[in-house]
Amino acid sequence: MTGRILLAELRHSPLRWAWPVLVAIDLFALFGRSDHWIGVWSQTSAAAQVPAFYLGPAMAALAAWTAARRRRENAGGWMDAAARPAPVMECVHLGITLAYGVTAYGVGVIAAVAVTLPGGGTHFFWPGYVLLGLVVIVLCTGVGHAVGRAGTSLVAAPLGTALVLFVLFSFFGFVPQGAEWGLGLMVVSGYPDVVTAAGPMLARSALALAVVLVAVAVGRRLRSTPGRPGWPGVPATALAACGFLAVSVVGFATAGPVLQQRGVPDEPLCTSHEPRVCLWPESRKYLEEAELMSRRVAALPADLFTSPAAFHETGLRGETTMGSGFHIREGEMWEVATSLAIRVQEMSTPPYCDAVTFDEDEKRWAADMELISWLTARIAGGGKPPTVHGGPPGVDEKTVHAIVAEPEEVQAAWAGERLATIRETRCA
Amino acid sequence: MPDLRSRLRLCHPTGVALGAAGLLAALVWLGGVAMPVPVATGGDSTVQLRMIVVLAGAILVAVPMRSPMADWEAGAGPRARRVELTLLAVLASAGAVLVGVGEALVRSPESAASLLRAQLIWLSLAVVSARLLGGWSRAWVLPLATIFPLTYLGWDAAGEVRWWNWLWQPHTAAGCWALAAVSLTGAVLALWATPWRTRRLRGRPRRGRGAPRAVPARPGNRTKEPAAR
Numbered sequence: 001m002t003g004r005i006l007l008a009e010l011r012h013s014p015l016r017w018a019w020p021v022l023v024a025i026d027l028f029a030l031f032g033r034s035d036h037w038i039g040v041w042s043q044t045s046a047a048a049q050v051p052a053f054y055l056g057p058a059m060a061a062l063a064a065w066t067a068a069r070r071r072r073e074n075a076g077g078w079m080d081a082a083a084r085p086a087p088v089m090e091c092v093h094l095g096i097t098l099a100y101g102v103t104a105y106g107v108g109v110i111a112a113v114a115v116t117l118p119g120g121g122t123h124f125f126w127p128g129y130v131l132l133g134l135v136v137i138v139l140c141t142g143v144g145h146a147v148g149r150a151g152t153s154l155v156a157a158p159l160g161t162a163l164v165l166f167v168l169f170s171f172f173g174f175v176p177q178g179a180e181w182g183l184g185l186m187v188v189s190g191y192p193d194v195v196t197a198a199g200p201m202l203a204r205s206a207l208a209l210a211v212v213l214v215a216v217a218v219g220r221r222l223r224s225t226p227g228r229p230g231w232p233g234v235p236a237t238a239l240a241a242c243g244f245l246a247v248s249v250v251g252f253a254t255a256g257p258v259l260q261q262r263g264v265p266d267e268p269l270c271t272s273h274e275p276r277v278c279l280w281p282e283s284r285k286y287l288e289e290a291e292l293m294s295r296r297v298a299a300l301p302a303d304l305f306t307s308p309a310a311f312h313e314t315g316l317r318g319e320t321t322m323g324s325g326f327h328i329r330e331g332e333m334w335e336v337a338t339s340l341a342i343r344v345q346e347m348s349t350p351p352y353c354d355a356v357t358f359d360e361d362e363k364r365w366a367a368d369m370e371l372i373s374w375l376t377a378r379i380a381g382g383g384k385p386p387t388v389h390g391g392p393p394g395v396d397e398k399t400v401h402a403i404v405a406e407p408e409e410v411q412a413a414w415a416g417e418r419l420a421t422i423r424e425t426r427c428a
Numbered sequence: 429m430p431d432l433r434s435r436l437r438l439c440h441p442t443g444v445a446l447g448a449a450g451l452l453a454a455l456v457w458l459g460g461v462a463m464p465v466p467v468a469t470g471g472d473s474t475v476q477l478r479m480i481v482v483l484a485g486a487i488l489v490a491v492p493m494r495s496p497m498a499d500w501e502a503g504a505g506p507r508a509r510r511v512e513l514t515l516l517a518v519l520a521s522a523g524a525v526l527v528g529v530g531e532a533l534v535r536s537p538e539s540a541a542s543l544l545r546a547q548l549i550w551l552s553l554a555v556v557s558a559r560l561l562g563g564w565s566r567a568w569v570l571p572l573a574t575i576f577p578l579t580y581l582g583w584d585a586a587g588e589v590r591w592w593n594w595l596w597q598p599h600t601a602a603g604c605w606a607l608a609a610v611s612l613t614g615a616v617l618a619l620w621a622t623p624w625r626t627r628r629l630r631g632r633p634r635r636g637r638g639a640p641r642a643v644p645a646r647p648g649n650r651t652k653e654p655a656a657r
Contacts, residue, residue: 154565
């Protein structure tokens with residue numbers, strides 16, 4: 001019987017009109033941006049979660065709208081007439097709303113997994129970020145339902161919840177970086193060196209569940225109170241739900257950061273050639289390019305440059321300091337080449353010291369930057385892609401990159417000059 | 429005037445006034461705060477809070493427009509209709525004055541011009557939404573839905589703002605003013621196309637053909653149209 005009520009609500013919910021729009025927003029948000037995440041499981045999971053930033057507030061508005069059904073014109077309360085307990089009907093109502101939101105989100109997740117499956121390798125699906133997005137959607141739906149039930153205006157409730165949540169998420173929703181403060185409910189990228197922590201994820205899920213329970217409890221009371229004679233009794237369920245909400249808020253606040261350093265892998269993915277460039281197994285689609293880079297590093301003039309034995313992607317050796325490895329930011333291999341170039345440069349020149357005069361310091365700085373620019377172009381195997389903006393400060397990159405096309409001896413002589421400038425700088 | 433006053437008293441006047449005051453305060457004090465949002469490609473990945481405030485203000489107009497007696501008013505005469513249009517005009521101009529004067533005093537007349545343009549577009553969309561989706565209570569749908577393209581897809585790969593991105597295009601951008609004109613036309617059309625007018629439009633060709641109406645439906649007689657022979 002309840003099953004048939006569920007089906008009826010599924011057919012009657014105004015969300016059936018919104019569902020295609022939600023799916024469209026999800027897919028646009030997923031595929032409208034750059035496609036660097038395709039083939040990298042950690043990034044795929046994060047990319048599938050990004051649409052939750054929009055779906056969450058949208059679901060809050062829609063839940064507020066459908067929850068206020070009794071107040072709406074031409075939308076009779078057929079559910080009020082059902083011969084079922086009020087909490088069951090409330091669960092049916094909110095459950096169907098959730099089902100529409102979660103399936104719209106699910107379509108995006110399935111699409112993201114489907115495009116990554118062919119190239120992603122064996123490190124199958126990272127559920128962490130997807131769960132985070134799910135938490136956001138459930139949380140927003142619960143808030144919207146409660147506001148829609150409690151509110152008195154059909155316009156202000158959806159408008160207010162959606163915009164307040166949108167502004168809130170925009171300021172505080174994302175996982176904080178550095179000193180700023182954030183709720184840690186969303187990420188914009190998923191590097192393979194960080195994973196979601198189990199405890200904080202559990203706290204977030206509990207919070208979402210608590211909000212849904214409060215929405216059901218509040219909604220049930222608002223449904224049943226009018227028209228009932230006398231004191232309706234102690235709202236035990238509502239009090240219990242609010243208590244659970246309070247506990248879960250405390251849990252959420254004390255659970256700590258949602259992202260944590262990932263454990264060191266047993267076998268990182270390394271190039272066969274010396275110097276080895278090592279990647280996380282998730283980044284396997286960059287291995288071919290890394291192989292080429294490693295060969296190009298090996299082909300640098302051996303009498304001028306010494307290369308480290310291996311380069312590592314950030315986090316591969318369990319380090320936490322910045323700059324101890326390279327990041328593959330948005331799949332941009334040029335930046336990897338820059339990191340490699342800086343490492344080679346560091347190995348090939350004496351450690352930094354304060355120069356005797358300001359002039360020498362300036363000269364050394366210029367030579368340093370030019371060399372890094374040249375090394376980057378050498379290691380990347382050509383000119384700078386148009387998607388990369390900025391570069392080493394004070395360098396005429398066009399001229400430096402033109403040198404890469406010159407014969408090897410000319411390049412060696414050019415680099416030798418710069419190296420000499422650096423090495424001959426007298427220390428104070 | 430007494431008509432308008434009694435109409436105003438019907439629909440959350442305190443709440444609307446408080447909301448408008450809150451929005452105005454947010455516009456004046458926090459309007460310049462940049463909100464980070466995810467974007468698809470390049471460009472400015474923020475939205476200024478005043479843009480969201482103006483969006484909220486444009487939709488807030490729908491709160492008093494939605495009469496709790498909408499069902500009865502659907503069958504009301506020209507007097508109720510006149511009151512409805514007057515109320516809309518009053519609310520829209522009040523909103524425009526608040527946004528325009530507030531923004532011009534706190535920031536610059538240029539910024540005020542682009543905000544007024546955004547307000548015009550959103551308010552028109554709210555009117556269209558109300559008419560298309562069936563009532564003022566649905567006026568929030570279309571304007572709220574524009575947030576996604578405006579914030580997420582509003583910039584091209586080279587980091588240039590797209591011609592239709594009325595949040596970030598300067599106040600001189602012709603494309604956005606064209607959009608504003610189009611949506612205003614849409615709103616006027618939506619206000620004009622009342623049920624009795626659209627019914628008359630739809631009814632005319634049928635009368636022209638002179639086809640007799642089908643047998644009126646009786647209880648128990650569930651066939652809608654006589655089968656074509």
